[in-house]
Amino acid sequence: MVALEPMHGLGISQRLRSRSAEVLQVSHGSLYPALHKLEHEGLLRATWRQSESGKRAKYYAITKAGSKRLGKELKSWARLSHAISFVLTPP
């Protein structure tokens, strides 16, 4: 999601919930540490900006290294999910 445009933590969690039709609900207690970890690893870059509501918010954007990693992870996810669905599909 942050690959498309810079987003703040709350935005990410809301988008996650709506896009997955409420199936995925990431606890905020896990979301923020995960974001900080990615920032620490240089996969995300954070900046402080005005939000739509006019308050200061921390926006996360993907970095070059982040996109590269995303590509890799997506591929491996595709492989894995394909494998799983293959296993689960009745013959």
Next chain:
Amino acid sequence: MLPWLTLRSWFRSVVLRRRVDRDIDDELRFHIEEEVESAVRSGLTPEDAHRAALASLGGSSTLVREACRDQIGVTLVDDFARDLKHGARLLRRNPGFSTVVIGTLAIAIGATVTVFSIVDAWLFTPLRFPQPDRLVIAFAAEPSRPSEPAVWLPYRAYLAWKARSRTLMSVSGAFVHAADVTTSTDAYSVLGLSVTPEFFRTMGVGPLLGRTLSADDDADPRVVVLSHGFWKNRMGGSPSVVGTTLSLSGEPHVVLGVMPADFETRVLDRRFEFWTPLRHDADPYRLGGMGPVTIVGRLADGIPLDTARTELASISKETEARYPLNFNRFVINVTSLQADNTRTVRATLWTVSAAVAALLLIAAMNVGALLLGRGLGRTREVAIRAAIGSSRAQLVRQLMTESVLIAFCGGLAGLAFADIAIRLFVAWNPLGTLPASTIGLNTAALGAAGVAMAITAMVSGLVPAIRISTATPHEALSAGGARGHAAAPAHRAQAAMLVGQMAVSVVLLVATTLLIRTFARLQSAPLGFDAANLSIANIVLPTDPFGSSEKRNIYYRQLAERVRAIPGVRAVAGGTSPPLSSGAQMTVNTGPDDATNAPRISVQEITSGFFETLNVPVLAGRPFDQRDAATGVQVVILNARAAHDLFGGTIAAIGRRVRLNREPWREVVGVVGNVQSTFFNTLEWQTMPILYRPASQSFSTIENPEATRFAFQLHLRSDRRLTMADVRDAVLSVNARASVTELRSVPDMIADATKQPSFRMTLLSAFAAISLLLSALGVYGLVSQSVNQRLREVAIRRALGARTADVLVTVTYRALLVGVAGIAVGAVTAFLFSDALKALLYGVQSHDVMSFAAAAGALLGVTTAAAVLPAFRAVRVDPVNILRAE
């Protein structure tokens, strides 16, 4: 992961941690406010909205903040700081304990750094010559001891090597040149080196002033190059010294040049003040090239020492085979110049290094055992921490931080201690010689300190940390509250550490006892003469006032009378060798034919009254007296060893004839007791065969027309310590041109000869004493701890009528078991390794039962005393008080 970003992020977290925290808080506040707003919009009350927002974060923003901080490593830094604070607080809270452990480590680390600095300066700092590792030096050695020089090489070996060697790019010969210098105000002996022209090129160093020696100087060899020290201290240090003359043993030498201050050549660990050309056209170098030299060479590029050794040995073997009297019974000994320069001190340095390593290990284990002991008292604290969620890694880290802190404090104090100790060592100079490079706290020494700290931190910290954290909270807490018995592994580890500490102590104690006994043997070994109140004066005078043996004998009688008149002097006699040195070696024949393999014997020339003055017993025949005049029957006296070797017995020797080299036959008129001598770099006293000739018949320099100086040692026995002025006045009143270059007391000379064993013994004794103290400390701690833990048990048993002995056994049993185990392990280890000390022992076997018994006994005694002392506290407890306190 991108390392620089990570580093930057860590940097931010450490330096800007307040900003990092604020950022996280701001972000979370934004989240909550937005959530609350949207919730209020959808109809909730602000309070409910706030609660819901918090719930979505997992209940509290603090927890989320902590989790975020964990992710970016702030926690790690924080935890370390907190552990450090905790450790420092523990140390402060228990100043007695802290002083003991930090003091222990300071002494051990300080001693390690000091010894390391000294060893480094001697053995590892390169000599100050260009490419010093290419410089080698050669002697001849006995086949039984191929690495110890036994005799000098013949001059012809130098000629052969120079002509034929491919492994040495430069070859030079050198021999010691002892000279006396007499000025209007002063007279002194000085040691120089006679060298062949290639010497300075071989060393690769040019002069500071003037020039060095060249092959042209052979035409007029009365030239000299001075050392920087000699030039500064004795010649005034003026550059105009070049071209002036310096009188060496009465012969004027033109000063050619002065060497730079850091040019210091040593041979057999002796230092030299000047260099003169080697007179290869004079005796004994002229005839058959038999004159003594050592050969200093520079290895050709890429040639290893062993290759050179093989080549030089084969060249010498071929050359020597051409001569009937040859050196082929010796082997060629080639070593690096640095190895030669450290020949006398190396054994001492290695011994002391091993001892200091043992001390460091003992100290580390001791501190480890103390930390374990205290850690056991903290089992409950650790268990509670584990129970409320501390991970094993966190516990280990926390306990380790403390020992790192202790090692660090100990290391810092140790460095300060080492700095002082090094200065003291240099000032004290207990080995009688200092390395060419300065000893000091350099980077290498700091590195050594770091390694020592790391070792102590690991030994003393890691084991206790792992052992204590092994206790499961359930066991520790259910075992009985504050009195909880700690986990068995921790107890076992503590006992193992104490056993290890004692075992190493036993090894150190055995080594020390062996060295003490060696020194005692060296001190008490009969030297064959009475050294007490004996002094030696070195007298030098020109030969020209004599001209004939009669005149010289009259001079000597007058001198003896005058010297005996000095208040306090009881006996006086002259001789050519000072005590403890064996004198010149000559071949001796007893049969009608000159055997080519005739034995060699030390020859000394002495005046009448010599044996009386030294208190050497006459075993058969008579001493020299007035019958042995210059023109009378030529006579000699043998010592018992020579009489036995040559004639099979003391009485059998009387009346027999001997012949030295090709001199006239002489009759043996007496046999005297053996006088011991030393040979360089050997520890033991040696009984050499000695032949004495009467000075009245043969101060050989008189017969040598080339000799201009005449030197002998005046042996004086006196009731008081003589001063230089006493002797000089008496000597000058007989002949104003004579000079006294040296006055030494014989007990001082003996102390000098035993300097290395004495130093080894002193230092190891100090280390052994510290190790005993540490063992005592360890056992004391163990028993105190056992008493504390069992106070309740003891009280109950006392109440039930247990006897004092039973109580003592209960609380000391474990400590004594540890002591006995440590002694047993140590004794076996010492037995296996004591052979390494063999070369340093004299008059005592490396497996000497007495030494082992003494070492074990000392440790057992100390252990028992240290165990019983705190145990009595358990005996004195009042059961009522203890049980009521429950």
